[in-house]
Amino acid sequence: MYFKMYSNKKKFTRKAALFAALVGISLCGGFAFAADTIVFGDQYGREIKLDKPAQRIVTVPIPAASMVMALDGTDEHLVGMNPSAKRALLEGVLGKFFPNSAHINSDIVMGEGFAPNVETLLTLAPDIVFQWGDRGDDIVKPIEAAKLNMALLKYGTQEDLETWIGMFGAALGKTERAGKILDWHRSERAQLEKAVAAIPQDKRPKILYLYRYGDSIQIGGQNSYFDYFIKMVGGVNPAENSPSESQINEEQLLTWDPDILLLNGFQSALAPDDVYANANLAGVKAVKNRHVYKMPLGGYRWDPPNQESPLMWKWLAMLAHPDTFEWDLRSDIVEAYRFLYNQEPTQEDLDGILRLPMNATAANYSKFLGK
């Protein structure tokens, strides 16, 4: 995957001079050429060309909206996003940091999925539309047919996430800032991986991510980002061989007997108490030891890959290995938010991000409480 930004000024100036000589100076017209043409590739080998940094961006993939805002440091250039992304944004701190984001159009998809509402897109006149590339042609072709600039994203790994950051940075003309965010991700990852490598296999807790809990129980399984971050922080995913987001029953959960249960951030009202209240799961280690945690919600939900992922890795590493990892996460969040959003979260914001009081009674959680 690649992305690059280069100046075509010289080439264009030469062409302009030649063209001007041919048609004569009598035209007396001026030729305006883009000072910088931005060219970058998406994750499906398409080349995207922009005359100037994108001023009007639409993001169909849900995690992309807050990432664009983080790359941009503002909400001024995001003109359309998925309704689910908007809900997460307003539910979390970004809605407070960027109050105008509540007015950003979220009517860009049909219903709630990813099928584009092309007429709205055309009305918004975006410089570029970011769309999923791994969910079939039906959601891609209409944007192509509307002759809109489009870049396609692939979901899954940390590498994919890093590529998105690079693409967003390129589109916004902020490659340097994208580089800093990437450096932050990579250095945190490298440090964590190095420390985790020293943890013996038998000291690694079983961590199960519940993609949904309620009338059905769905898990984070193979080839998912959930599986990736569980292993990255030195955990074992008991569902590593099961298809991700598939349904399991309570017996299977008892059989896996995880040490830690992570509750997804998508079900807003779902809390550890819902699991503690289920007598059928009383025998699960995570329940007995009160190691059931609600995933935090910052600029975006911390479960899928996003700009704040290094904070999530640290949060989970501290829960998985309380004796090995010790950071002042609240300070780290403040520092990261200054860098990402140019904003200063309050103590209440930090409590909200870390899902207090939902997680307040969980074991090992006092370290995340404010002083």
Add this chain to the structure above:
Amino acid sequence: MGKRCLGYAGIFGCLSFSLLAALSVGRYIIPFREVCGILASYTFSVEPYWTDIQYRVVTLIRMPRVLGSGLAGATLAMAGAALQGILRNPLVSPQVIGVSTGAAFGGVLAILLFDSSLATMGLAYAGGLFSLIAVWVLCNRGKGTSPLTLVLGGIIINAFFTALISLIEYVADPYDKLPAIVVWLMGSFASLSYDKLLRSAPPLLLAGALLWMLRFRISVLSLGSEEAQSLGIDVTRTRWLVMAVVAMVASATVAMAGVVGWIGLVVPHIARMFVGNDHKRLIPLSCFLGGMYTILVDTLARTLVEVEIPMGVLTALVGTPLFAFLMVRLIKDER
């Protein structure tokens, strides 16, 4: 009489065996001896030699699930046999009259709006009832009771609610509500608790008892309207009564476990192989076979692999080849 008693004893034996087998297997390994001990402790004083978790798995997880799937299967099969009898059409099932789809719409709407299992069950019942009323209105307020009218009315209601379900799927949050809706529509007994069972069992037991009592009338109706009338049966009233009972079964099973298809269609045909078309015997046999069949399929759904195989998928996968086999056999017999 003796032969029939022997037959019923055999069926009871098979049912008891399937219950015990279903309680003994699952993803959490529990030795058979422990399962027997736990079950015996219900009635006898047994010094526990099992762990607390084993006890919970057998009594709180497996037991409601086995009882619920057995009850749902038994009543769905009876409903299918009854419907095939009154409509004189071997290809109909409780799904055909549109009630299942109406109930499914109610459940899906509840997931979208409330995310509470009580609301899901309540709206599933409401959806089922509403679709039955709609079929009744379409059939000239109950005056049109020819099998063709009833089936056509059901098809219209089915199509209408299918469209509404698609609309809800379309507007559901892809990361929150949609996965729950998709899983629910595929059917599963995985979340069956005693609470849910207690809310679904009364209508199912009532419906089962009514169908059992109506089996003579259904048997006569299956001979044709004229024959039934000549024998003093109020054809219109009986047909609507059976339709209402079938609607109760369909709504209650959807409320309990989502959409579980094929049982009401396949099981009566299996039963027909043993007792023929006489509904006096077909309905009781369908009841037992339906219970056993569903317990077996649900045991496979929760045991075969780490993840749950959706019940609707498994009943269709097991049901279609079975149905194809029965059809081929029927064609051979006709020759």
